[in-house]
Amino acid sequence: MGKIEARQYERSPFNAFVEVWHPEMGAFEWNARDISEGGIYVRTGNSPKPPVGTILRVRLKRHSGLINIEPLPMRVVHHQSDGIGMVFLPQEENIIDTAVAV
Numbered sequence: 454m455g456k457i458e459a460r461q462y463e464r465s466p467f468n469a470f471v472e473v474w475h476p477e478m479g480a481f482e483w484n485a486r487d488i489s490e491g492g493i494y495v496r497t498g499n500s501p502k503p504p505v506g507t508i509l510r511v512r513l514k515r516h517s518g519l520i521n522i523e524p525l526p527m528r529v530v531h532h533q534s535d536g537i538g539m540v541f542l543p544q545e546e547n548i549i550d551t552a553v554a555v
Contacts, residue, residue, distance in 0.1 A: 461491055462489035462490040462491040462492075463489060464487040464488065464489045464494070465487060465488060465489065466486070466487055467485045467486070467487050467488035467493065468484075468485065468515075469484075469485045469513050469514060469515050469520065470482055470483075470484060470485070470513070470514045470515070471483045471484065471485050471493070471495045471511060471512075471513055472511065472512040472513075472514065472524075473495075473509050473510070473511050474509065474510045474511075474524065475503060475507065475509050475510075478501065478503060481497070481500050483495040483496060483497050483498065483500065483536070484496045484498075485513070486536065491540055491541065492527070492530070492538060492539050492540035492541055493511075493513075493527070493538075493539055493541075494533075494536060494537070494538045494539075495536050495537060495539070496535050496536040497535070497536045497537055502529075502532050502536075502537050503529050503537070504529065505529050505530060505531060505532065506528065506529065507528070507529045508526055508527070508528050508529075508542070509526075509527050509528075509529065509539065510524035510525070510526060510527075511524055511525050511526075511527045511539070512524050512525070525541060525542075526541075526542040527539040527540060527541055527542060528540050528542055
């Protein structure tokens with residue numbers, strides 16, 4: 454029997470670079486595959502995947518420039534073979550080490 458997906462938001466293809474920071478893992482630049490009102494899926498390539506539950510600071514950019522200047526807090530919610538899914542967090546849920554400068 455197939456897996457049933459219970460998505461809250463419709464996904465749309467999204468071609469952008471995704472700059473990701475974590476105080477212990479460092480910085481990465483990945484490629485977005487799709488986006489929705491609730492989150493984004495990124496292809497991580499050969500980079501290590503942050504564990505599910507990890508909070509990252511994320512900036513999105515296209516060839517024309519940054520989409521968001523201030524990094525957004527996002528939580529890793531699942532892994533697939535080629536990347537990770539992340540959800541947007543409200544600013545008040547930004548529990549990543551605030552003392553760490555981005």
